[in-house]
Amino acid sequence: MNPQRRTIDSSLADALLTRPETGHYDYSPVAMMPDVKVIKIGGQSILDRGRAAVFPILDELVAVKDQYPLLLCTGGGTRARHIYAMASDLELPTGVLAALGGYVPRQNARMVQMLLAKHGGLYIMNDDFEKLPLYFRLGCIPIMTGMPPFGYWEKAGESGRIPANRTDAGVFLTAEVLGAKRALFIKDEDGLFETDPKKNPQAAHIPRITAQELIDRNLDDLVVERVVIQYLLQARFCHEIQIVNGLVPGMITRALAGEDVGTVITKS
Amino acid sequence: MSELVKGDGRTHITSPLMRESLVDRRVIAKTHSDREVQIMPDVLLVGIGGQSIFDRGRAALLPLVEELAAARGTQNIVIGVGGGTRVRHTVSIAYDLGLPLGGIAQLVGAMEEANAVFLNALLARHGSMVMPREHFWELPLYLESKMMPITISIPPYHFWEPPAGDSPLPTHGSDFGLFQYAEVLGMERIIFVKDEDGLYDRDPKRHADARFIPAITLDALLADLPQELILDRMLFEAWRFARHVKQVQIINGLVPGMLTRALAGEPVGTVITKEAA
Numbered sequence: 001m002n003p004q005r006r007t008i009d010s011s012l013a014d015a016l017l018t019r020p021e022t023g024h025y026d027y028s029p030v031a032m033m034p035d036v037k038v039i040k041i042g043g044q045s046i047l048d049r050g051r052a053a054v055f056p057i058l059d060e061l062v063a064v065k066d067q068y069p070l071l072l073c074t075g076g077g078t079r080a081r082h083i084y085a086m087a088s089d090l091e092l093p094t095g096v097l098a099a100l101g102g103y104v105p106r107q108n109a110r111m112v113q114m115l116l117a118k119h120g121g122l123y124i125m126n127d128d129f130e131k132l133p134l135y136f137r138l139g140c141i142p143i144m145t146g147m148p149p150f151g152y153w154e155k156a157g158e159s160g161r162i163p164a165n166r167t168d169a170g171v172f173l174t175a176e177v178l179g180a181k182r183a184l185f186i187k188d189e190d191g192l193f194e195t196d197p198k199k200n201p202q203a204a205h206i207p208r209i210t211a212q213e214l215i216d217r218n219l220d221d222l223v224v225e226r227v228v229i230q231y232l233l234q235a236r237f238c239h240e241i242q243i244v245n246g247l248v249p250g251m252i253t254r255a256l257a258g259e260d261v262g263t264v265i266t267k268s
Numbered sequence: 269m270s271e272l273v274k275g276d277g278r279t280h281i282t283s284p285l286m287r288e289s290l291v292d293r294r295v296i297a298k299t300h301s302d303r304e305v306q307i308m309p310d311v312l313l314v315g316i317g318g319q320s321i322f323d324r325g326r327a328a329l330l331p332l333v334e335e336l337a338a339a340r341g342t343q344n345i346v347i348g349v350g351g352g353t354r355v356r357h358t359v360s361i362a363y364d365l366g367l368p369l370g371g372i373a374q375l376v377g378a379m380e381e382a383n384a385v386f387l388n389a390l391l392a393r394h395g396s397m398v399m400p401r402e403h404f405w406e407l408p409l410y411l412e413s414k415m416m417p418i419t420i421s422i423p424p425y426h427f428w429e430p431p432a433g434d435s436p437l438p439t440h441g442s443d444f445g446l447f448q449y450a451e452v453l454g455m456e457r458i459i460f461v462k463d464e465d466g467l468y469d470r471d472p473k474r475h476a477d478a479r480f481i482p483a484i485t486l487d488a489l490l491a492d493l494p495q496e497l498i499l500d501r502m503l504f505e506a507w508r509f510a511r512h513v514k515q516v517q518i519i520n521g522l523v524p525g526m527l528t529r530a531l532a533g534e535p536v537g538t539v540i541t542k543e544a545a
Contacts, residue, residue, distance in 0.1 A: 002463065002522050003327035005319060007353040010360035016471065017356070017437055018497040027436040030366045044287075048278040078280045081290070085283035088299040093307070093511065095452035129427055152404065153423035153440075153448045155506045160296035161304075173428040177370030188277075196289060221292040227430075234431040236368070 031179025043077025045188035073146035074108035098154035098163035186246035191263025306454025318352025320463035337394035351379035373429030380420035443500035461521035466538025471496035
């Protein structure tokens with residue numbers, strides 16, 4: 001006779017949690033802070049360009065900071081690439097790359113904080129997430145890494161060792177958990193193209209596309225991390241991502257005002 | 269590898285990934301190699317079930333403590349603990365309240381912490397310690413001093429748990445978390461201590477005629493994954509592309525001596541292997 005389980009009665013007390021089935025649940029999650037504008041500032045695309053690119057973008061963001069709660073998230077860039085290249089050369093596991101790749105976006109977030117300090121820029125860690133309501137109430141602009149906190153728990157991919165969940169994924173998941181409908185990615189291209197426009201200037205621009213259409217096209221390269229497209233299909237709140245060219249003055253302002261500039265990728 | 273390169277408006281550091289799109293499949297493939305460093309290959313990970321063991325109290329736990337204490341020093345062991353019924357209650361309340369999936373994922377780890385302390389309270393005099401989940405780089409010190417570190421299992425996905433459509437259940441659960449812990453450190457074996465003899469084609473608690481599976485390969489299991497699984501589905505999905513974990517063993521911790529035999533390498537319970545034996 002086995003010793004008895006001392007269970008707490010609940011709707012899931014006897015449920016199998018190992019293999020969730022879709023269609024079983026009447027799950028209506030509440031949006032925590034749907035008005036927050038979750039914005040990624042690209043690493044290689046923006047921050048590695050220095051003052052010439054960064055200052056005008058921050059000016060645009062500061063100009064609208066009292067209109068919308070802004071949560072800025074930073075990408076990594078060339079130093080993260082250097083870490084990934086070194087770690088790949090040393091044949092280290094993907095989880096180690098993900099953990100080490102986290103340092104660079106945090107540095108970048110600190111850089112942006114220093115520039116925005118006089119406007120209420122506040123560097124926050126993942127653990128400060130629950131204090132966001134306070135920061136917004138105070139009129140601050142919280143700035144955090146775009147990297148999700150998976151670190152060593154990042155799964156190995158089928159090919160290579162580059163972590164699949166990097167700063168694009170983290171920004172999308174941030175918007176999703178806050179209940180924001182759209183996440184904004186500031187990059188140095190006008191959005192999505194058929195091929196990399198840096199390598200093929202003739203590449204055709206794609207202004208609007210669904211996640212499924214994008215998957216069906218099976219492009220070798222994409223302007224956002226591939227997992228973001230998968231997440232978009234499963235998302236409950238964040239049903240659109242918008243990619244704009246931060247090097248073109250006014251684009252960020254227009255995007256925040258709801259204009260479909262750049263590329264919009266939709267859930268359906 | 270430290271020169272700065274300018275000229276396109278950005279400042280790059282020379283590296284094989286400089287200027288490259290990390291989304292480009294051809295670039296990603298270039299970072300592939302058949303080998304990967306095994307950081308701590310000689311460590312065995314033992315996961316102790318929450319609902320299956322801890323929730324049964326001293327009658328289930330004390331014999332396992334004795335077996336773990338006896339094994340101490342014979343091999344390097346890290347112990348992971350599950351959360352059990354308190355996790356289920358947490359999720360059921362959070363589901364009813366309509367908390368977002370990431371919020372539910374953020375909550376559950378706290379319920380495992382108590383089980384880590386429970387186990388450590390019983391095992392400390394034999395040389396155990398509660399270890400913060402991420403403190404990997406201190407493991408050589410702990411293991412060199414013959415300590416048995418105890419860690420929670422849930423992975424730190426927190427608010428950033430990926431969405432799962434209409435399901436309120438985070439897909440990156442404790443079994444997956446422990447698997448990934450072993451994999452990233454290059455460990456080759458994981459033993460899950462549960463309250464069933466191992467893997468069945470259906471849940472043996474619900475179906476008296478469930479068929480026991482003593483040994484199976486990952487490929488064979490994935491080809492016909494049981495609807496009712498004793499371990500997280502995500503574990504098996506992650507294992508497909510994993511490099512190091514060779515064997516996942518599931519044993520019945522309520523049967524005296526099973527853990528000792530599994531620790532000694534005996535194929536008791538169910539043995540799932542990455543490749544055909």
